Amino acid sequence: MPAVIEFRNVRFTHGERAIFDDLNFRIEEREMIALVGPNGVGKTTLLKIVDGLLRPTSGVVLLQGRGLESWSRRELSCYAALVPQHLDVPFAFQVEEIVAQGRVPHLRRFAGPSARDFEVVESAMQAVDILGLRERAYSDLSGGERQRVKIAIGLAQQPKVMMLDEPTQHLDLGRQIELMGLLRTLNDSGITIIAAMHDLALVRENFSSVILLTPDAVSIAGPTAEVLRPDLLERAFLVDRSSLGRHVSAESLSYERGD
Amino acid sequence: MRRRFKTSSTLVTLAVSLLVAGVVSAGLGAVRVPFASVIRALLHPAEAGDAGIILFTLRLPRVIAAGLVGAGLSATGVLFQGLFRNPLADPFVLGASGGAALGGAVAVFLVPTMSIAGISATALLAFAGSLLTMAVVWSLARAGGKFAVENMLLAGFAIGTMLNAATSALELGKEASNPGIRVLTAWLHGEVGVPSWTQVLIITVVELSALVLAIPLARQLNTLALGEEYAEQLGVRVGQIRILVVVIGSVLTALAVSLGGLIGFVGLLVPHVLRIILGPDHFRLLPAAALSGAMFLIVADTIARTAFAPTEIPVGLLTAFIGGPAFLYLLNQKKRRSSP
Numbered sequence: 001m002p003a004v005i006e007f008r009n010v011r012f013t014h015g016e017r018a019i020f021d022d023l024n025f026r027i028e029e030r031e032m033i034a035l036v037g038p039n040g041v042g043k044t045t046l047l048k049i050v051d052g053l054l055r056p057t058s059g060v061v062l063l064q065g066r067g068l069e070s071w072s073r074r075e076l077s078c079y080a081a082l083v084p085q086h087l088d089v090p091f092a093f094q095v096e097e098i099v100a101q102g103r104v105p106h107l108r109r110f111a112g113p114s115a116r117d118f119e120v121v122e123s124a125m126q127a128v129d130i131l132g133l134r135e136r137a138y139s140d141l142s143g144g145e146r147q148r149v150k151i152a153i154g155l156a157q158q159p160k161v162m163m164l165d166e167p168t169q170h171l172d173l174g175r176q177i178e179l180m181g182l183l184r185t186l187n188d189s190g191i192t193i194i195a196a197m198h199d200l201a202l203v204r205e206n207f208s209s210v211i212l213l214t215p216d217a218v219s220i221a222g223p224t225a226e227v228l229r230p231d232l233l234e235r236a237f238l239v240d241r242s243s244l245g246r247h248v249s250a251e252s253l254s255y256e257r258g259d
Numbered sequence: 260m261r262r263r264f265k266t267s268s269t270l271v272t273l274a275v276s277l278l279v280a281g282v283v284s285a286g287l288g289a290v291r292v293p294f295a296s297v298i299r300a301l302l303h304p305a306e307a308g309d310a311g312i313i314l315f316t317l318r319l320p321r322v323i324a325a326g327l328v329g330a331g332l333s334a335t336g337v338l339f340q341g342l343f344r345n346p347l348a349d350p351f352v353l354g355a356s357g358g359a360a361l362g363g364a365v366a367v368f369l370v371p372t373m374s375i376a377g378i379s380a381t382a383l384l385a386f387a388g389s390l391l392t393m394a395v396v397w398s399l400a401r402a403g404g405k406f407a408v409e410n411m412l413l414a415g416f417a418i419g420t421m422l423n424a425a426t427s428a429l430e431l432g433k434e435a436s437n438p439g440i441r442v443l444t445a446w447l448h449g450e451v452g453v454p455s456w457t458q459v460l461i462i463t464v465v466e467l468s469a470l471v472l473a474i475p476l477a478r479q480l481n482t483l484a485l486g487e488e489y490a491e492q493l494g495v496r497v498g499q500i501r502i503l504v505v506v507i508g509s510v511l512t513a514l515a516v517s518l519g520g521l522i523g524f525v526g527l528l529v530p531h532v533l534r535i536i537l538g539p540d541h542f543r544l545l546p547a548a549a550l551s552g553a554m555f556l557i558v559a560d561t562i563a564r565t566a567f568a569p570t571e572i573p574v575g576l577l578t579a580f581i582g583g584p585a586f587l588y589l590l591n592q593k594k595r596r597s598s599p
Contacts, residue, residue, distance in 0.1 A: 051492055077494045089484050090344045091539030101482050105494040112478065112542075153485075157493070 002065025004029050004161055004192045005050055010059035012045060019045055023059070025211055025221035027194065029160075032187045034203040034224070035196040037213030038237050043196035044085070046213070047163045050194075051082040064160075077105030081154035085165040087146065092137040095149055099125055102156025124155035128182060144175035151182065162186065164195040168202060180206045200228060212236050266543045269536075273550035280554045281326065284561040285318040289568060292318075321453045325560040325574070326553035327466055328451060328519040329529075331511035333552025334470055334545055336526025341480030341541045342504045343400070343411060346534075346589055349527035350512040353396050353411070354418035355389045356523070359509075359516035360446050362388025364429050367439040382462075385513035392418055393505045423447070423521075446520030449575015451560050454518060462514050469510045470549055476503055477541040484539070522556070522575045524582020529555055531589065 003026040010023040019042035027033055035043045048054040049061060052068065061068040063079060071079070081102070089098060102124065103117040113121075125131050128148040133141065138149060147167060154162050167183070168176045180202055187193045197203050203210060203224065210227040212220045214236040220227050234240070282301075286292040292300075292310045300307035300314050307314065332350060339348040339355075350356050363385035370380045399414035427447070430440055445452060454462070479500050482490045487497050515522070529552045530544060537543050556574065559581075563574040 053488060053492060073491075074494045077492060082492055084486075084489060087485060087489065091346065091484065091534060093481075093484055093539050097481070097538075097540060098485070101485055101493060104482050 001029070003027055003062065004031070004064065005194075006060075006062040006065075008060040008062070010049070010056045010061060012042065012049065012054070013057045014045075020213065020219060023219050025219070027161075027192060027209075030187065030190060030192055031209055032184070032193045032207050033195070033209045033211060034207040035194060035211050035213070036198075036200065036203060036228070036236070038215060041213040041215055041236075043213060044165055046211075047082055047165055047194070047196065050161075050163060051080055052076045053082075074105050077157060079159055080161040080163060081157040081159040083150045083154045083162065083164040083167065085169065087150050089138045092139060094135050095130060095138055095141070095152075096121065096125070096134040098138050098149055099130075099152045099156050102153040105157060120158060121156050124152045127155055127186070128152045143170045144172070144178070147171065147175070147179060148182075151186075155186070159191065161192045161194065164193070166196050166198065168197065168199060176202060200233075204228060266537070266547075269543075270546055270550065273547060273554065277326070277550050277554045277557070280557050281322050284322050284325075284557050285314055287561055287565050288313075288318060317453055320456060320459055321451060321560070321564075322557055323459050323463070324454050324518045325451045325556045327459075327462055328515040328522060329525055329552035329554070329556025329559075330470070330549040331466055331515040331552075332522065332525040333529040333548040333555070334473065335508040335511045335515075336530045336552075337541060337544050337548045338473060338476070338480070338504045338508045339526070340530060341477070341483060342501060342508075344484060344486075345411065346531060347412065347527065347586065349524060349586075350389075350508065350515075351419075351521065351523035351525075352527065352586065353415040354392045355396075355509060355512045356516055356521050357419040357423055358392025359385040359389035359513045360423075360521055361425055362386070362391075362513070363446065363517055364439075364443050367442050368429055368437075379458075379517070382513055382517045385517050386509055389509035389512045389516070390506065393509055397501075397505070445573075446516065448573035449520045449522040449578070450571075450573040451519040451522075451556075462518065466511065466514050469507050469514075470545075472503075473507050474542070474545060476500060476507070477545045480504070480541040519556075520573075520575065523579050524586055525552060525556060525578055527589070528578070528582050528585050531585065 005027040007023045007025050011021055012019045012023075023046075035046060037043055045054060049056055050063075050068075052071065052073065063071060063076075068076075100113060100117070100121050103113050103120060106117065107113060122131075125134060128151050130145065130148050130152060133145060133149070138146070141149065151162075151164070151167075154164075164183070167179055171179060176199070183193050183195065184206060195207075197207070207224055209222065210224050212227050212232060214220070214232075215238065216235075220232055282297050283294060286294055286297045290310075290313055292314060296307075296310055297314065300311050304311060304315065335350045335355070336348070339350060339353060340346055342348070363381045365388075366379070366381040366384040395418060396411065396414045400411035430443055479490070479495050482493055482495045483497065483500065485493070491497050530548050533544055533547050533551060537547055556578075559577050560574045563577050564571045566572070
C-alpha cells in the first residue's frame, strides 16, 4: 500500500537559506499528524509543497506512490485540501457561498454547480456544525466560526488528505478543544489529517505522530511520544531543557530515561 | 439575511425597466414626443414623419449610446472589483478610462478617419490605452505579491492625472476650430454624443460579445474572492483569468470612452447598490449590473440634457456629483474595516 504522502530527500531553499535539507517521512492513510517546530522553520512551506503551490528544490514527493509533478492541478485539489491560517473575504459573501467554492475543483471548467454539489456542500456544513450560519456574511463571523467555515471548504473538496495551517491559533480554550474533537472525528471518518501546531499539549492529546522540524534543517518524524522528547524539543526550539517543564510529558521523560 | 430577490425575476424586471426608460427618454427633449407616438414610430418607422426624424437621427442613437456606456462601465466595475477584490476598483478610478481617452485622442488628431475591419482607429487606440494603463496599475498596485488599496488608488490617480494632462497637451498645438478639439472637449467633460447607426451597430455587437464572454469568468471571480493563492489551490487558473478580465474590461472601457468620454464612478455606484440588493455573487451581479448601468446612464443623460434646457450639462458632471460622495463613503468604510 503506497503512502498517502512520502517525502524522499526533499530539499527546499529560499534564496541562500535551506529551509529543509534532507526531509524524509511517510504518512500512511488515516494518520493524524502534527507538524511541529519554531516559527519560520518551514511548516507552511511543507504544506504548500504537498499542495503543489511550491516546488521542492530537489528530492521526490510522492502522493499515493505517484510523483507530485505528474498530478494535474485539479486532481491534486480533489486529493488534498489546504486549510489556510488566514482567510479574508471581501464583500458580504455568505457562508454557504464560501463553502461552495470547495466544489470548484470538481466542476467542469466554467460550469456551475449541480444538485449533487449542493448536497456535498450541505453535508460539509453539517459535519462542522455550521448549518445555522449558512446565510451569515463570512466577514461578520468570529474566529472559531471562521475556522469551521474554512474546514467546511476543505471538506467540500472531498479530499483524502486535509492539511491545516495552525488551526487553533487565535481560538480560546473551549474552541481549541472543540476543534480538536472535530479533527479527530474527521480522521475517524477516513481523512488523513496533517496540522501545523504550536500547542504541544494539544498535540500530545490528539495526534498519533509528529513531524518535528528544526532550525538546522533536520527533521524528526515518528510517534508523538518518541518525537516530543526534551532533547529533541531543546534542539528544535533552542531553549533550555529546564524551561521545557510542562511541555514534556511523563511518558517521553521515561522514554528518554530508558534510552 | 436571505437574498431577497431571485436572479431571473430581477433580470426580467431590469430588462423591462430598461426598455421603458429608453422609450421615455427618447420622447423627452426640446421637442416632446408622447410615449405612445414613440412606440408607434418604433413599430412603423416609415409613417413617423417629423417625430420620426427627431427620434431616429437624434434621440434613439443617443439613448442607445448612453445605455451602452452605462452597461459597459458597470460591467467593467464588477469585473475589476472582483479581480482586485475591492469595491473601489472602477475603470475611472483606476485610470483605465483616462488611458482610453489618451489613446483615443491620439487617434482623433493623427488618424481621424482610419478604420480597421470596421472598427475605427479611435476605438482601437482607446483599447490599447486602457489595456496599457491597467497593466501598469496592476504591476504598481501589487507590492510584494499582495494588493494594497492605497497603492491601487494612488497608481490609478497618478496615471489618470498624467493621461489627462497629456490629453490636454494634445489640444495645445491645434486651432480651436479643429474637429478633434471638439471631440476631446466632449470626452474630458463626459458628454454622450450622437453616434451614427453604423457605429451603434458595431459597438453593440462588440460590447454584447464582450459581456457574454465575461459571464463564465464571473463564477471564477467568486473563487478569487478567497484570495489568489486559495483560488489557485482550488484549480482556478488565476493568471489566465486576470488577463481575460483586464482585456474584456479594457474593451468595454474603450467603447464607453469612445461614446461618452470620461464618465466617472458609474462602475462603482451601480455594482455597490446591486450588491446590497442581490449579494456579492459576481455571476448574478454581472448581467444585472449591465442592465442597471444602462438604465442608470440613460436616466442620468436624460436629466443632463433636459433639466437645464436649453443648456445641456455633460452627464459626466452629474455622475461625479453622485459618485464622488459614494466613493468617499466606500473609502471610509474600507478604512474602518481594515483598522483594528
